[in-house]
Amino acid sequence: MPIETWFPLAIYYDDLPDASEHQQALLDAVMQLEHQGAEPRNYPEMAWTGDLHGVEQIHTHPAFSWIVKQVELHVATYLQEVGVDLSKVDLYIQRAWPIISRPDQGVGAHCHNTAHVSAVYYIKVPTGEMSDPGSLVFFNDARVNEVSPGLGSENTDIVDADNYLNQLDTAYAPVEGRLIIFPAKQRHAVTMNETDEVRVSLSFDIVLTATGKAAGAYEFLTPPPNQWRKFFA
Numbered sequence: 001m002p003i004e005t006w007f008p009l010a011i012y013y014d015d016l017p018d019a020s021e022h023q024q025a026l027l028d029a030v031m032q033l034e035h036q037g038a039e040p041r042n043y044p045e046m047a048w049t050g051d052l053h054g055v056e057q058i059h060t061h062p063a064f065s066w067i068v069k070q071v072e073l074h075v076a077t078y079l080q081e082v083g084v085d086l087s088k089v090d091l092y093i094q095r096a097w098p099i100i101s102r103p104d105q106g107v108g109a110h111c112h113n114t115a116h117v118s119a120v121y122y123i124k125v126p127t128g129e130m131s132d133p134g135s136l137v138f139f140n141d142a143r144v145n146e147v148s149p150g151l152g153s154e155n156t157d158i159v160d161a162d163n164y165l166n167q168l169d170t171a172y173a174p175v176e177g178r179l180i181i182f183p184a185k186q187r188h189a190v191t192m193n194e195t196d197e198v199r200v201s202l203s204f205d206i207v208l209t210a211t212g213k214a215a216g217a218y219e220f221l222t223p224p225p226n227q228w229r230k231f232f233a
């Protein structure tokens with residue numbers, strides 16, 4: 001008696017072959033930007049994230065040109081794999097920022113609500129078999145097999161056996177030089193860095209807009225920004 005499964009979430013990753021030769025320059029650039037950024041706004045248990053500290057445009061910063069190019073190439077591949085016709089869209093990096101997670105810091109659950117595709121790149125990951133540098137956790141909010149909503153939740157935990165049909169989350173351990181790409185709407189978090197070293201990563205938000213002659217004719221694709229009119233311009 002088979003049970004078939006459908007509608008998989010597509011998480012892409014690749015280990016960039018040139019990562020090690022760019023690591024130190026990226027690390028130096030991130031640390032310098034943190035130093036120059038706004039006064040810390042993060043709670044002690046929250047990682048330092050550039051988007052909250054005025055450091056959210058690294059895609060325009062020359063020190064990040066290599067990884068920006070990699071993000072462009074790999075996001076294009078990811079979108080082709082999920083069936084997007086790249087000739088019909090323009091792709092933009094809308095926002096990009098570093099994350100510095102010091103010991104006992106993590107990132108709470110969130111979605112990247114202003115974007116369509118998100119990417120994360122790991123510049124530096126503490127190693128050590130006994131300690132956990134923190135993982136990227138994706139949450140299964142769709143819960144397509146949860147026949148009575150909330151069955152697996154904290155206060156109604158009557159799910160007898162955890163298995164792949166009722167899985168509520170999945171975790172990706174960070175790997176230096178790895179690029180991960182996922183739908184920006186997929187809720188996720190980063191668990192606590194339990195090592196005594198810093199973990200440093202970059203986050204990218206990508207937006208799709210229509211392009212070409214029919215650009216304004218798609219019901220659910222944002223028209224190109226050059227067709228917009230700013231109020232009171």
Ligand SMILES: [Fe+2]
Binds near residue numbers: 112203
């Ligand atoms: Fe995120």
